[in-house]
Amino acid sequence: MNDKRSRLVSLRNPWFTTSVGATLALFLFSAFVGFIWLPSAQDDALFKGLLNAICGAAGIPRTWLSETNPPVAPKVPLSTVILTPEMLSGPGMRESVGRGATLALRCTMCHGARGVSAANTPNLAGQYSPSIYKELRDFQTGARTSAIMAPMVVGLSDQDLRDLSIYYASLPREPSPGADDASPALGIVATGSPMRNIAPCGSCHGSLANKLGAPWLSPQPRAYLKSQLEAFANGTRHNDVSGQMRNVARHMTQDEINASVDYYAEKR
Structure with a gap:
């Protein structure tokens, strides 16, 4: 039995050498296609050159390429506001409401005297303070564009934005006619x-x-x-x-x- 097995796994056995050779050739061809040919066909600079193509296909980081390929900058300003649950809470809330009520006098034409709009502008009464704060900051930085809001927030400090947000959040939310209906949400x-x-x-x-x-x-x-x-x-x-x-x-x-x-x- 051992003699028969040794004859099968032998370089003298043409079936053995053919199968091993074919497997090796298939492996080398697949490696060439996957690690060299296809990556080299990409336009990305990450794959330019033989070594870069192999390393890129294998997922090996090439940190030195970052010098010639800086991160792609966004085409438009994005929001950079970082919110935390505690940022608009704590001591000083009463003072913020008072200061915010004074600052909000400039907002009454569009958002109503008590934060309830009579036009097609958002109701702010009872709105979550982090949401108001984020939108005001985004109007300031240009992450959100508005020909009306942009000039309104120019010159306001971060504390002013916090005070406005806390003030509007403190107002009673507008009653919702039909809110007691038992109709399920769609x-x-x-x-x-x-x-x-x-x-x-x-x-x-x-x-x-x-x-x-x-x-x-x-x-x-x-x-x-x-x-x-x-x-x-x-x-x-x-x-x-x-x-x-x-x-x-x-x-x-x-x-x-x-x-x-x-x-x-x-x-x-």
């Missing part, structure tokens, strides 16, 4: 669409849960809600952290946008 609000990477609206914007920095949506003017969703969908609004709202809105159909807007605006 699918896009309550369940989203997991297969299309659409999270439920209520998981960030209230009713189900609240994500830090995400605004409470009900009640808000219908025209405002629709314009902002469409702005996220087409990319003209881009101050959402990590692009989460743009990713959601661009996957929503027009019917889903209209339905979600109707759900949150109908409670006015």
Whole structure:
């Protein structure tokens, strides 16, 4: 038996040498295609040159390439606000409300004397203070653009923005006619669409849960809600952290946008 096995695994056995040679040739060809040929065909500078192509395909970092390939700068300003649950709480809240009420006198024309808008501008009364603070900072830095809001926040200090945010959050939220109705939330609000990477609206914007920095949506003017969703969908609004709202809105159909807007605006 041993003699027979030794004859099979032997260089004198043509079947053995042919199979080993074919396997080795296939391995070398696959390595050539995967580590040299295909990477070299890429336009990325990371793969230029034989050594770079092999290292890039193998996932080996080439830190020295960073000198010639700096990180790609974003085409538009992005939000740089970092929020924490404690940043707008603690001692001094009463003073902030008083200072914020004085600063808010400039805001009454659009957002109402008590933070409830009579136009197609957002209601601020009872809004989460981190959400207000983030948007004001984004208007200041240009991460969110508005021909009206940009000049309004010029010259305001960080403490001014905090005071305004705390003041509006302290105001009573507008009552929602129809809020006591037992009608269930529609699918896009309550369940989203997991297969299309659409999270439920209520998981960030209230009713189900609240994500830090995400605004409470009900009640808000219908025209405002629709314009902002469409702005996220087409990319003209881009101050959402990590692009989460743009990713959601661009996957929503027009019917889903209209339905979600109707759900949150109908409670006015």
